[in-house]
Amino acid sequence: MDAIPAVRLDGVSKQFADSYAVHDVSLDIDAGHFFSLLGPSGCGKTTSLRMIGGFTDPTEGAVVLAGEDVTALPPNKRNVNTVFQSYALFDHLSIEDNVAFGLKRSGVAKAEIRQRVGEMLDLVQLDGLARRRPRTLSGGQRQRVALARALVNRPAVLLLDEPLAALDLKLRRQMQVELKQIQREVGITFVFVTHDQDEALTMSDRIAVMNEGRIEQCGTPEDVYEHPTSRFVAAFMGTSNLMTGTYRNGEVALADGPGLPVGRRAGIADGAAVSVSVRPEKIWLSDFEAGMSVLSGVIRETVYSGPTTTYLIELAPGVTLSVLEQNTARSRMEDRWSGGETVEFGWRPEHCLVLS
């Protein structure tokens, strides 16, 4: 394996007027990885991607591709290609000519161009549409053209700027799977920008969660989801029950509520203001085990949504937890609860995160 990362951002910042779009970001992206930059809009993920592509110049720091500092190089001198959010297809050219554009620029022989364009259109399942114009294609097909046009150049890194955002949900799910398959097949490093945490979780080898121009956390999908290191990541990745309180002696006293037993935590001083985070699916309503923290509350709302049911349980005035129960064949009828009922609920200590 190549030890040199495919992409390295080294203390990169982008300052607009007096605010930072990206602030002192450093990260390594390994060759062959599917890497996601995830965050809400305005968090700096697209700006970061544009700096890797060469469309935006960083005000500080360096962009390094496969060990070579490319900070000063224009986009056409970088061995990366981009799939733009708007697809940015050339409307006056046929699909074939759109895909061949990059190969023609780099002076590849005509016969080879024809062969590689054909193979690429096969790969993205657009063979037969080669002579059509982009305007006559559907959104999903245009998306594939944009992908083919970039991939056919065999770049070291492919940059994707929310490429699925414009597709409807069903098509997006299908393209997520396809995109991941294509990435595995061609073995090219993908840097994928998205605001959709589901998308990032299902597709990525690694995820960098960004907020306000900085990287909050970088790790595998499991890492980021199961062990968020900040309140922002816990709240942004999926649903989380976040409660604020004060830590003291292995217990977090909620603002106006009971104390939650959380166990002793290293690195958190007594009296520190903390957030407690428990995922809805990690809270049990029955069959408690030894060592679990068990509390009781009143069911205020039940939301049935097919495979799952969500219960909103009031622990104390103003403190409501959401609890997700699977509606599998194994769950028995007597496990179902209705509004107004007082129930016991609990979680394993390792599923309760204390974030300072």
Add this chain to the structure above:
Amino acid sequence: MTLLRLPSSAAPTPARTRIRTRRRRAGRRPRILIAVTALFFALLYLPIAVVTLFSFNARKSLTVFDGFSLRWYRAFLQDDVLISSLGTSLRISLVAMAGSVVLGVALALGLVRCRTRLGSLAGLIMLVPLITPEIVTGVASMLLFKGLGVTLSTGTVMLSEITFSISYVTVILRSRVAALNPEVEEAAMDLGATRWQALRLVTLPALLPAVLAGAVLVFALVFDDFVLAYFTTGVDPQPLSVRIYSAIRFGVQPTINAVGTLMLAGSIALIALALFIPRLFGRRGGLDILSGE
């Protein structure tokens, strides 16, 4: 039942009354409007219709029509002075078209992409030629050439016409440039094109319909132009419009009717082409100068 009927049984709402009055008024509206419209078109096109009709007159009279004939068209084709003027006008129009399109497109690209205070000031100044009385432009151009000691000739007409026409091209192009997706040019560079290649291979083809519409419009405007040409032309050769004006001063020949009819036909064909070209590319017009769309 009662619940359902309640809204409809209520007294007619103010909105409904308003609709009814409007409809009644609308019934009375057309007669006077039709008359005004008819008068408008009569005043606008009657003189032109008379010119067209009398260009086919068999006699020399400009008041009595006496049978259909093509003799004045034949006379025009045999008139070397008029024919050479037509050639001069065509040359001036083609050069003015090429020059103002190149400069106008460049100016539109610059104005849209240079978002500084100086840039928006330039955008305003660019519009001034459109509202300046042409006679002012004409006299000013003439005085400038005289002051610089330049002999008036076909070349000076071309220069003035180019200057005057840039604004039209830029106004048409500017909104199209603004509507371009900046990511498309970036995509071209991402795929290995230099800045210049991106402009040539991606941006200009996307602008082509508007460029062609602008070119045709400029050609028609310059070919028809009299005022600017009159002030900036030399003695010989003269553009057709100026030549016709001097000819009329010594008595009107029916040949002029034939020339006028031919110019009219040519202009209509060009304007139609300008309107048609954007449709050809499946896009909306490039000719709406007021909205610049």
